[in-house]
Structures are given as structure tokens and as C-alpha cells.
Amino acid sequence: DSGVTQTPKHLITATGQRVTLRCSPRSGDLSVYWYQQSLDQGLQFLIQYYNGEERAKGNILERFSAQQFPDLHSELNLSSLELGDSALYFCASSVESFGGHYNEQFFGPGTRLTVL
Amino acid sequence: TQLLEQSPQFLSIQEGENLTVYCNSSSVFSSLQWYRQEPGEGPVLLVTVVTGGEVKKLKRLTFQFGDARKDSSLHITAAQTGDTGLYLCAGPSTSGTYKYIFGTGTRLKVLA
Numbered sequence: 001d002s003g004v005t006q007t008p009k010h011l012i013t014a015t016g017q018r019v020t021l022r023c024s025p026r027s028g029d030l031s032v033y034w035y036q037q038s039l040d041q042g043l044q045f046l047i048q049y050y051n052g053e054e055r056a057k058g059n060i061l062e063r064f065s066a067q068q069f070p071d072l073h074s075e076l077n078l079s080s081l082e083l084g085d086s087a088l089y090f091c092a093s094s095v096e097s098f099g100g101h102y103n104e105q106f107f108g109p110g111t112r113l114t115v116l
Numbered sequence: 117t118q119l120l121e122q123s124p125q126f127l128s129i130q131e132g133e134n135l136t137v138y139c140n141s142s143s144v145f146s147s148l149q150w151y152r153q154e155p156g157e158g159p160v161l162l163v164t165v166v167t168g169g170e171v172k173k174l175k176r177l178t179f180q181f182g183d184a185r186k187d188s189s190l191h192i193t194a195a196q197t198g199d200t201g202l203y204l205c206a207g208p209s210t211s212g213t214y215k216y217i218f219g220t221g222t223r224l225k226v227l228a
Binding site for chain 1: 149151158159160161164204206218219220221
């Protein structure tokens, strides 16, 4: 158990809909990262938040957005869903000292999103 | 753009055999992490290497960071079926963007 929790574990929805994925980081971790992993694909970095502020953006679509709340939990919002958005979405957290040279990340169990 | 390329992409071996997985970049990394991911689960951190030339051992797994900190390797001795999984190297971008870069992955299958 990494200490990172994600809900829901599974999500089935239709094209055009909007969903929210939730992540609670490990106690004490200030950074939260979101990743997308499609079937047989590597991990694609979407976005990172550090202590409530956006720190880095990866290949995140404009239809997707995220935020980190004062209690440090984070939500990833996916809207106007398309079939191709079906994937595993992982959240990870890290302590991340300034500069992030160590950046050891601890991953949650993921949310499997299926868009029909 | 910093990239981490892993080889081989796929590896299928018999139990008891040895293997090495490589992680290469044209860029210097301040540290590299290795993760193992099993189907349907999140990656699990195995090790972090920080110093050029560093060697770390985790039971039958030996990790090495290249002298120039541009590459790393993972050697597994006497592989077991429990070693089956996707192995990923990763590291923090040194371009000042705070991005975290994952390698392309090596999918290992150990046959009984």
C-alpha cells in the first residue's frame, strides 16, 4: 500500500460526458502528479501540482483540467469525453524538495475509465 | 526534450535465467528511479540512483547508474515468475520545468 488513494477504482461513462477523478496523496507529500496510461502504453505525464499551485504541464488536453485543494487532495476533471480517453489514470505523490532532484513518486492504484 | 529510451521493449525468459534491462538518454539526469508495474496496478518504486557510477542491490536486482548519469541498467539474477511485469525507469527533468519523465518501458515475462 503506497498510501495514495484514488477514487473511484472503475468508471464507465458515455461519450460527451464529464467525470471527476479524485486523489489523496500520502501524508506529508506536497506534490501530486496525474498520468494517463492507455492499453500497452507507457505513462504519459499530464500535470503536476505542488502545494496547491500548478507546477508543470505535460500532454494534457484542453478538455482536461485539474486542481489541488488546501487539504492537498487533487481532482482531475475530464470533459467532453471521447472513446480515446478510455485509459488508466494514475495519481502519484511525492515530498519533492525544491528543485525536485529526487522526486520519488508513490502511485495510487489508479482509476480505470471506460468511455462507451 | 529529454527522453528515456529503454531496451529491450519486450523480454520473455525462462525461470532461472539472468537478464539486463537498459535505460538510456542523451541528457544528464540528476537521479533516476526504477519502478515495476503489474497489470492493473500503479508502478511501485524499486530504487533511486543518484551518484554517477552508483550500484545498488535489492535482493536479486542490481541497479547501476552510468558514470555520466545519462544511462542506467537493471540486472536480474536467476529470474523468478514473480519478477514478471513492466519495468520503467524515470527521472526529473533538468530543464527547469519540474516535469517527470518516464522511460518507454520493458515488459518482462518470466516463464516457469
